[in-house]
Amino acid sequence: xxxxxxxxxxxxxxxxxxxxxxxxxxxxxxxxxxxxxxxxxxxxxxxxxxxxxxxxxxxxxxxxxxxxxxxxxxxxxxxxxxxxxxxxxxxxxxxxxxxxxxxxxxxxxxxxxxxxxxxxxxxxxxxxxxxxxxxxxxxxxxxxxxxxxxxxxxxxxxxxxxxxxxxxxxxxxxxxxxxxxxxxxxxxxxxxxxxxxxxxxxxxxxxxxxxxxxxxxxxxxxxxxxxxxxxxxxxxxxxxxxxxxxxxxxxxxxxxxxxxxxxxxxxxxxxxxxxxxxxxxxxxxxxxxxxxxxxxxxxxxxxxxxxxxxxxxxxxxxxxxxxxxxxxxxxxxxxxxxxxxxxxxxxxxxxxxxxxxxxxxxxxxxxxxxxxxxxxxxxxxxxxxxxxxxxxxxxxxxxxxxxxxxxxxxxxxxxxxxxxxxxxxxxxxxxxxxxxxxxxxxxxxxxxxxxxxxxxxxxxxxxxxxxxxxxxxxxxxxxxxxxxxxxxxxxxxxxxxxxxxxxxxxxxxxxxxxxxxxxxxxxxxxxx
Ligand SMILES: Cc1cc2nc3c(=O)[nH]c(=O)nc-3n(C[C@H](O)[C@H](O)[C@H](O)COP(=O)(O)OP(=O)(O)OC[C@H]3O[C@@H](n4cnc5c(N)ncnc54)[C@H](O)[C@@H]3O)c2cc1C
Numbered sequence: 128x129x130x131x132x133x134x135x136x137x138x139x140x141x142x143x144x145x146x147x148x149x150x151x152x153x154x155x156x157x158x159x160x161x162x163x164x165x166x167x168x169x170x171x172x173x174x175x176x177x178x179x180x181x182x183x184x185x186x187x188x189x190x191x192x193x194x195x196x197x198x199x200x201x202x203x204x205x206x207x208x209x210x211x212x213x214x215x216x217x218x219x220x221x222x223x224x225x226x227x228x229x230x231x232x233x234x235x236x237x238x239x240x241x242x243x244x245x246x247x248x249x250x251x252x253x254x255x256x257x258x259x260x261x262x263x264x265x266x267x268x269x270x271x272x273x274x275x276x277x278x279x280x281x282x283x284x285x286x287x288x289x290x291x292x293x294x295x296x297x298x299x300x301x302x303x304x305x306x307x308x309x310x311x312x313x314x315x316x317x318x319x320x321x322x323x324x325x326x327x328x329x330x331x332x333x334x335x336x337x338x339x340x341x342x343x344x345x346x347x348x349x350x351x352x353x354x355x356x357x358x359x360x361x362x363x364x365x366x367x368x369x370x371x372x373x374x375x376x377x378x379x380x381x382x383x384x385x386x387x388x389x390x391x392x393x394x395x396x397x398x399x400x401x402x403x404x405x406x407x408x409x410x411x412x413x414x415x416x417x418x419x420x421x422x423x424x425x426x427x428x429x430x431x432x433x434x435x436x437x438x439x440x441x442x443x444x445x446x447x448x449x450x451x452x453x454x455x456x457x458x459x460x461x462x463x464x465x466x467x468x469x470x471x472x473x474x475x476x477x478x479x480x481x482x483x484x485x486x487x488x489x490x491x492x493x494x495x496x497x498x499x500x501x502x503x504x505x506x507x508x509x510x511x512x513x514x515x516x517x518x519x520x521x522x523x524x525x526x527x528x529x530x531x532x533x534x535x536x537x538x539x540x541x542x543x544x545x546x547x548x549x550x551x552x553x554x555x556x557x558x559x560x561x562x563x564x565x566x567x568x569x570x571x572x573x574x575x576x577x578x579x580x581x582x583x584x585x586x587x588x589x590x591x592x593x594x595x596x597x598x599x600x601x602x603x604x605x606x607x608x609x610x611x612x613x614x615x616x617x618x619x620x621x622x623x624x625x626x627x628x629x630x631x632x633x634x635x636x637x638x639x640x641x642x643x644x645x646x647x648x649x650x651x652x653x654x655x
Pocket of ligand 1: 161461
């Protein structure tokens, strides 16, 4: 391999998008992959915040071929062969072991939160085998030196400060010399091992495990009477409940069901250790069947389903490195930490990290030598150094873990989970619009991790807090999120069905510090 400026290890979507950006910045890039595309990868459900981040990265770094991946309609028009699924919102059904689910007329056992008003601008589920192969090819087409089937064995720094990566590729020795290294290999990945970076657990976070596969023949809930009962009698739900990240929630864990456009459905569970042990999750498919036997209505949904690949068992889901960057090296957020698939936090966290690293590469700060010339362009939530990048990356992971721990604690009392989840929906919807009309308002980080009022409230009101259950949880959450609630959330009258309504965002313009016309114009440009 020729000498390069930046070696990126791992060609998931994170590594490839960063490689594309680095090429646009004129850097010589090596993209090194252990496997071979196309290959299976988990982590499939996008979100509005991920969409706007993709869009803004594409605009900022002149990557027009990346931009269609930000929304379902544009994606279908530009890349009909790259498989994705339609995600109109977030659907949750609460189940009790051994009992059939029946949608309660007062909707108290389900929650529907729309993320978009119609299909064209909706979010997507990414069939990662397709998407990651596409992005890798895009990075290579922009001039990244791509090598697959690479076994990296060591990382040293030479006397000039360059990184020297050594390993093998198809039996031949491989050596890459680079001014900087980014690890995009996921949790417990390459740099964590090569640099001996320690790990630590998230305080107060439950031990959780996962089991998942891809299936054909998964029934739609909106064709099953148990789920449609409530809606069928009155108004319809705000979006088709299956064209969404659909969650079956139960005490001790939850299941995701994500449909792709090719008839395949991704499904899996994340459960706390005691339930995982009870189900003997390590058994794979047999454990999956044991879980379905406890949830009769979910079992019906999977009655005609067949797995199309083996089950993957992850004995420990969460991971947190003790550092995310050092001199001329960095871990993507997805390599530095992972909490849980709940609320699809992986994509936006990864893309936020890419945005920050791109800023450091653009200014030259990544390599310790800021480029001469113009002041770096302003960027939302920019960091000034690799140390700051590390700090904010780990702080966001800790904040996300505190939130998800609260959700797990809320599962047994579904109403607590519903109330507490409003922290996520309020912060995410605010960030999405703020990025369009008032970028500085989105600079406090993911899930408002750096907001001095919002972040402590999220922790204080957590159902995992150990305090006695708060009868006024809903009211207190409503007050805490009020300054950023521009999505009409926390309204008891809506009875757990939240449509995506432009009027809410326009009415919330003052919370963004702009005129209602600005919000209306931004939403119109978006296609709302
Ligand atoms: C069960 C589960 C479900 C999830 N669901 C969601 C979701 O719905 N929504 C969401 O937003 N996030 C989700 N996530 C998180 C999401 O998977 C990650 O945020 C995302 O995959 C990060 O992408 P990436 O490209 O950085 O890394 P990855 O997708 O992990 O890709 C890493 C790449 O590096 C390669 N690699 C690994 N080791 C080496 C090595 N030593 N040398 C060279 N190459 C190497 C791998 O082959 C792979 O190609 C989920 C995670 C899990 C575990």
